[in-house]
Amino acid sequence: MRNLSEWQGEREYVIANVIVVDPKKGSVNEGYVGVRDGRIAFVDAGEPQISSQPVFDGGGFHLSPGFVDIHVHLREPGYEYKETIRSGTMAAIAGGFTSVACMPNTDPAIDEKSVVEFILRKAKMAGFAKVYPIAAATKGRKGERLSEYHDLVEAGAVAVSDDGSPVPTAQVARRVMEYSSNFGIPFIEHCEDLTATADGVMHEGYYSTKLGLRGIPAYSEEICLARDLLILRTVPTKYHAAHLSTKGSVELVSEAKKRGLPVTSETAPHYLCLEDKDLTGFNTCLRINPPIRGADDREALIEALKDGTIDCIASDHAPHAAQEKQVEFDEAPPGAIGLETTFSIVMTYLVRPGHMSLSDALSLITHRPARVLGIAAGTLDVGEPADMTLFDPEEEWLVEEDSFHSKSKNSPYIGMKLTGKVKHTLLDGNLATASLEKSGIGG
Ligand SMILES: [Zn+2]
């Protein structure tokens, strides 16, 4: 057996000595995986029979489908000083993510065919993770006229959203739902009532009063979600609620699912491990929208992941340059990077405390988010793309600023020790992490 890092572009090979985690099947077995022409050729338990194909040693690591993140901000075009498609997809590969869907709040917004094509071209040139553009639901994300969904979908857009902002009115939301239903694509809502948020900067509660920071009530998110779910009763179409952060939102989604409405939802890693009390240090990397909420909310979100009310986890990777975050808390732009820590947060805060099994937790970042967008990713099914992540579930590592491949370093976790480390990421059977090392940036 050869060491996996000695992979030299072989098109047909076997990775042995791995613990294969197949979240879709719910199985965890010592075994091996065969790759042929960039696709999964076979997956089996035990040790491989002697074969003519080269066999690489997986080092005893766990092997799972490549992770899928359906909510990232790649910032290109327009904000290349924060992130580029290249740096963002390198961060994805470093974090074990082989497929990412990027949000349209770029400049220009992803509201025309040419912008979708530009993103796909750039992603292909970079050669790191697969990128699925999410188009702007309305022209320029202005919340007025709808974009041309037909053109956008034809060019490769997989969903529509005005993320960064909500679709502002019930009238426009209804039109977005009606129009997107014609194309079978989901409408992804950034649930926020801007009049309720007003000039708030953190979760409204005891700590906002204590810290003297303006609060954002939980109902800022819930009003918008409730509005959309009521419209969904009239216009049943694929509706996905992004980055849910409150207990009330969980209750609303739960009730809608009981009614059989076609709703799916996600939460983000920071809502599972941080609380408003953690803002006492005024760390601007903890200014996020929606804000980090209270203990009750955090617990309700974990329960909702366990019982399936919330379908998946997405990072909401939101890079900002250092100088933008080195300001007063209420002046800082909201958002945190997440691609390189999401897996470790899942391991540290869901798996290690026993909230979920390894396989169930990985479902949240593999086949379940892939299913929300209807993309071919997140499984180890024979014939599917050989996108795979090898990781050590036990390894502890210290999050350091210079460990990031992302161009921006606005992570809330710098200085924290996390459990679970990505060791290798394979994209279409190619050892993508090897190219990261060659580029000579980051760790
Ligand atoms: Zn958002």
Ligand SMILES: [Zn+2]
């Ligand atoms: Zn976002």
